[in-house]
Amino acid sequence: MIKLAQRQSVPWWRTEAADAVRRNSGLIGVLLILALVGVVTRPEQFPTWSNVSTVLTLASAIGVITIGMTFVMIGGGIDLSVGGLVALAGVWCTTLETQSYGPAGMIFCALTVGLGAGLINGILIAYGRLVPFIATLAMLVAARGLAAQISDRRTQIVEVDAINDIAATDVFGIPLLVLILVAVAVLAWILLNRTTFGRRTVAVGGNPEAARLAGINVRFHTVLLYALSGLCCGIAAVMVVAQANAGSSGQGNLYELDAIAAAIIGGTALSGGRGTIVGSLLGVLVFTVITNLFILNNLPTEVQNIIKGAIIVGAVLIQQIRWRDVRLAARRRPGEPPIAEPSPSQPTGDRHDSPHSVTPQISR
Amino acid sequence: MTLHIPSRRRFLGSVALGGAALGLVACTSNETGGDGSENTQVSVGGDNASPGAPVTIGFSAPAADHGWIAAITRNAQAQAELYEEVTFLPVEAGEDVTAQRAALEALIQQEPDVIVVLPHDGAQLTATAQQAMEAGIPVVNLDRIFSSPLAYRLWIGGDNYGMGVAAGHYIGTRLREAGIEDPVIAEITGISNLPLTQERSQGFADALSTYGFRVTNQVSAEFTVDSGQEATANLLQAAPHIDAIWNHDDDQGIGVLAAIEQAGRDEFFMVGGAGSRDMMEHIQAQDSVIEATVTYSPSMASSAISLARLIAQNRGMSDLVELGVPKSITLASETITRDNVEDYLPLGFAS
Numbered sequence: 178m179i180k181l182a183q184r185q186s187v188p189w190w191r192t193e194a195a196d197a198v199r200r201n202s203g204l205i206g207v208l209l210i211l212a213l214v215g216v217v218t219r220p221e222q223f224p225t226w227s228n229v230s231t232v233l234t235l236a237s238a239i240g241v242i243t244i245g246m247t248f249v250m251i252g253g254g255i256d257l258s259v260g261g262l263v264a265l266a267g268v269w270c271t272t273l274e275t276q277s278y279g280p281a282g283m284i285f286c287a288l289t290v291g292l293g294a295g296l297i298n299g300i301l302i303a304y305g306r307l308v309p310f311i312a313t314l315a316m317l318v319a320a321r322g323l324a325a326q327i328s329d330r331r332t333q334i335v336e337v338d339a340i341n342d343i344a345a346t347d348v349f350g351i352p353l354l355v356l357i358l359v360a361v362a363v364l365a366w367i368l369l370n371r372t373t374f375g376r377r378t379v380a381v382g383g384n385p386e387a388a389r390l391a392g393i394n395v396r397f398h399t400v401l402l403y404a405l406s407g408l409c410c411g412i413a414a415v416m417v418v419a420q421a422n423a424g425s426s427g428q429g430n431l432y433e434l435d436a437i438a439a440a441i442i443g444g445t446a447l448s449g450g451r452g453t454i455v456g457s458l459l460g461v462l463v464f465t466v467i468t469n470l471f472i473l474n475n476l477p478t479e480v481q482n483i484i485k486g487a488i489i490v491g492a493v494l495i496q497q498i499r500w501r502d503v504r505l506a507a508r509r510r511p512g513e514p515p516i517a518e519p520s521p522s523q524p525t526g527d528r529h530d531s532p533h534s535v536t537p538q539i540s541r
Numbered sequence: 542m543t544l545h546i547p548s549r550r551r552f553l554g555s556v557a558l559g560g561a562a563l564g565l566v567a568c569t570s571n572e573t574g575g576d577g578s579e580n581t582q583v584s585v586g587g588d589n590a591s592p593g594a595p596v597t598i599g600f601s602a603p604a605a606d607h608g609w610i611a612a613i614t615r616n617a618q619a620q621a622e623l624y625e626e627v628t629f630l631p632v633e634a635g636e637d638v639t640a641q642r643a644a645l646e647a648l649i650q651q652e653p654d655v656i657v658v659l660p661h662d663g664a665q666l667t668a669t670a671q672q673a674m675e676a677g678i679p680v681v682n683l684d685r686i687f688s689s690p691l692a693y694r695l696w697i698g699g700d701n702y703g704m705g706v707a708a709g710h711y712i713g714t715r716l717r718e719a720g721i722e723d724p725v726i727a728e729i730t731g732i733s734n735l736p737l738t739q740e741r742s743q744g745f746a747d748a749l750s751t752y753g754f755r756v757t758n759q760v761s762a763e764f765t766v767d768s769g770q771e772a773t774a775n776l777l778q779a780a781p782h783i784d785a786i787w788n789h790d791d792d793q794g795i796g797v798l799a800a801i802e803q804a805g806r807d808e809f810f811m812v813g814g815a816g817s818r819d820m821m822e823h824i825q826a827q828d829s830v831i832e833a834t835v836t837y838s839p840s841m842a843s844s845a846i847s848l849a850r851l852i853a854q855n856r857g858m859s860d861l862v863e864l865g866v867p868k869s870i871t872l873a874s875e876t877i878t879r880d881n882v883e884d885y886l887p888l889g890f891a892s
Contacts, residue, residue: 219779221781222778222779222781225778227778228778231774231775231777231778231804234774235771235774235775325604325605325606329611330604330605330606330607330608330610330611331608331611331891331892332607332608332766332792332795332891332892334795334819334892341799344799344803345802345803417767420767420770420771420796420799420800420803421766421767421769421770421795421796421799422766422795422796422798422799422802423766423795423796423799423892425607425765425766425767426606427606427607427763427764427765427766427767428765428766428767429767430763430765430767430768468771468775469775469778472758472760472772472775472776472778472779473775473778473779474779475757475758475759475779477733477759477761478733478734478761479733479734
């Protein structure tokens with residue numbers, strides 16, 4: 178049931194694209210600065226297409242995971258299990274038994290395992306009344322344990338060329354992995370911004386009680402969100418396995434931190450109700466570009482981690498300032514109803530993508 | 542000779558050969574001997590493999606997160622099964638230092654005759670190992686060394702510095718033979734803040750400097766395939782032309798090779814580290830950039846079990862004259878190339 182939101186003709190500076198740029202200006206600024214540093218320090222290597230496509234490829238798997246994480250976080254939850262799910266799906270789809278079913282069997286296996294584990298997360302949280310933090314932390318540990326059990330802690334080398342080729346194939350010069358990320362991102366953007374599912378996600382995260390009173394099945398929706406995140410982990414597992422030519426229980430180590438950090442610096446609220454796909458992807462890119470810059474300049478990992486920490490704090494500070502500006506700007510617009518200050522129980526509840534959709538369009 | 546003891550047959554064979562060699566040497570002697578007045582200390586070796594008193598060997602190693610650690614546990618188990626009189630008592634050391642400390646304390650309570658332990662972190666588990674020693678249980682310290690010699694009866698482990706040296710010499714010699722001036726030499730390390738990584742890098746740099754070369758690009762991975770792939774993909778962008786790469790760890794090497802293939806690069810040669818079966822097969826088949834790997838073999842766990850058994854039985858190593866097992870054994874890092882890869886393949890561990 179896809180319901181397109183009403184669109185009215187608006188001047189360019191009030192289009193969604195312009196808003197996206199405004200909202201993410203902090204992150205875009207950080208990326209531009211990083212790019213400038215790259216061009217100045219390594220003019221021969223940084224601005225080449227080969228390097229850019231490497232950066233985008235390395236961002237692809239974690240990008241898909243971050244998209245799933247963004248949905249969960251907008252819905253007011255958190256998924257700490259993503260790294261474990263990538264390992265579990267990666268190991269499950271690379272056992273000798275699964276490999277004997279060929280590439281389609283392997284992909285089906287990874288997606289099913291990811292989706293299934295996500296469903297378990299969701300059911301535990303929605304119907305078992307577990308705190309998301311605890312349920313997904315338990316899933317993280319258990320999934321990694323099961324992955325180690327299945328693989329007997331060995332690295333399972335992939336002999337199916339079609340899978341390994343996923344990471345080695347370019348389509349019109351663009352790596353296939355990047356195209357997969359783009360496809361997932363476009364679908365996710367439509368899902369979040371143009372469908373009832375997206376509006377319900379924002380409503381559930383912004384104020385679950387109000388969402389329930391408005392007739393949304395909050396529990397069922399929560400299950401769907403975690404299942405979606407699990408499915409993203411399954412997709413990412415295939416991408417990680419294709420890149421490494423192997424599956425192992427150590428894969429996806431600390432991906433939960435990378436994904437949460439990327440979503441947060443991309444403007445997703447930990448308290449739920451707010452977040453964008455574009456912001457999250459920019460957040461992922463910031464981290465990937467930093468790693469690339471450091472290796473291009475032959476700098477040690479320790480410094481890299483310090484800078485990453487500083488950038489998380491810095492970007493979040495800038496984002497907060499930008500969000501306040503966007504709110505103020507929206508309030509000043511003539512012909513639109515004033516927006517109430519967020520109450521403590523509903524921190525930033527009422528917008529996720531566009532100042533034009535003042536309140537979530539709850540199913541009708 | 543190496544101290545790897547991969548199987549009973551080979552072990553017996555080497556003992557027999559060693560004994561025979563010493564016997565032959567003795568045959569050339571013209572000394573009358575026998576009166577003991579000259580008091581020389583010699584031995585033709587006994588048979589360490591002959592069964593002794595029943596022994597219970599406690600064992601603790603970290604939960605495996607990569608193939609090398611997994612091979613350590615499997616080797617220890619397999620070696621213990623070779624001895625009829627040995628009861629193998631493994632405890633799962635879990636994911637971190639705290640879990641392993643608890644596991645070791647539980648193990649001490651069960652009073653095995655000897656404990657073999659590969660600690661998560663030597664320094665942080667020294668006190669626990671010392672407790673065992675003080676309770677009269679000898680500790681065989683495998684690879685990651687405790688910070689006090691009071692905490693172990695025997696340390697046996699690999700030579701991280703020596704690995705770097707071996708890799709450095711292989712690369713230095715190859716590049717000098719090729720006559721390359723000012724070569725681009727890249728290094729892909731494991732987890733960068735571990736002492737073992739720093740020792741490997743130091744050995745590598747020291748050996749290269751004897752050829753007048755230096756490491757031009759260094760990146761670090763985390764011993765896992767995906768981290769190896771990521772670090773290498775970036776490294777290949779940083780250096781458009783490379784002459785040689787040393788990758789510290791063959792487990793992450795699978796990802797390293799994947800990244801090299803994805804980038805379509807083959808202008809350089811690569812040396813691995815540790816000696817996994819997968820890398821040895823690539824070296825044998827000559828189907829990729831990897832030409833050699835320097836060993837850091839998990840067969841050390843098998844040797845540790847054998848030596849733990851001797852310690853518990855109060856026996857020495859039969860090829861040595863001393864009545865007891867030595868205090869410290871550092872395994873040499875050997876260089877595996879396609880010339881000798883066949884000899885090493887049986888020792889290769891599954892990643």
